[in-house]
Amino acid sequence: MKRNPALAIGMLATLAAASLWHWPGGASDRFTATTERTMRITLDHFEMPAVAARLQRDPLTRTLRFDGPADAFQRSEILRIGREVPGVANTAWAGRPAPRALPLLAEVMLMALACFAIGAVMAYIVALRRRAEEAIYA
Amino acid sequence: MMTIFNYYWPVLLIALAIGIVSGVLAFRKPRR
Numbered sequence: 001m002k003r004n005p006a007l008a009i010g011m012l013a014t015l016a017a018a019s020l021w022h023w024p025g026g027a028s029d030r031f032t033a034t035t036e037r038t039m040r041i042t043l044d045h046f047e048m049p050a051v052a053a054r055l056q057r058d059p060l061t062r063t064l065r066f067d068g069p070a071d072a073f074q075r076s077e078i079l080r081i082g083r084e085v086p087g088v089a090n091t092a093w094a095g096r097p098a099p100r101a102l103p104l105l106a107e108v109m110l111m112a113l114a115c116f117a118i119g120a121v122m123a124y125i126v127a128l129r130r131r132a133e134e135a136i137y138a
Numbered sequence: 139m140m141t142i143f144n145y146y147w148p149v150l151l152i153a154l155a156i157g158i159v160s161g162v163l164a165f166r167k168p169r170r
Binding site: 001002003004006007009010011013014017018021022025027030031062086087104107108111112113115116117118119120121122123124126127128130131134 | 141142145146148149150151152153154155156157158159160161162163164165166167
């Protein structure tokens with residue numbers, strides 16, 4: 001197979017695998033459920049059952065959004081505590097602007113492409129070595 | 139960021155495998 005088609009098809013397959021795992025594979029649902037449950041338990045622990053915590057959707061990002069009654073101190077502390085939840089990148093109250101965040105799917109695709117590149121570079125190094133051996137000994 | 143690995147490591151392994159396969163195909167010595 002020629003060089004560019006082989007790499008392009010591999011990249012497309014990587015992106016397809018990442019998105020299949022993300023949504024039909026249920027990884028995004030598991031991540032969302034675990035994260036929101038952890039924050040729910042924390043909020044209940046701090047006796048704030050009226051405050052709702054939800055990951056930002058459409059597209060899904062790792063930004064946790066809070067909604068509900070809280071005074072100024074509680075509002076800032078909840079934001080701080082929310083950032084401690086594993087997997088959460090940003091926190092914001094509903095209606096307030098949050099820092100721009102990449103969608104979770106885009107983050108996963110970037111990570112998958114990085115892994116693809118590592119694999120391709122490994123194969124390239126092996127191929128280089130083989131060629132060098134042939135150039136020297138053959 | 140590290141937490142996502144707990145949910146997505148299988149697909150990252152798959153990506154690594156795809157990378158190796160396409161690398162092998164792409165950088166194979168051209169047949170004469």
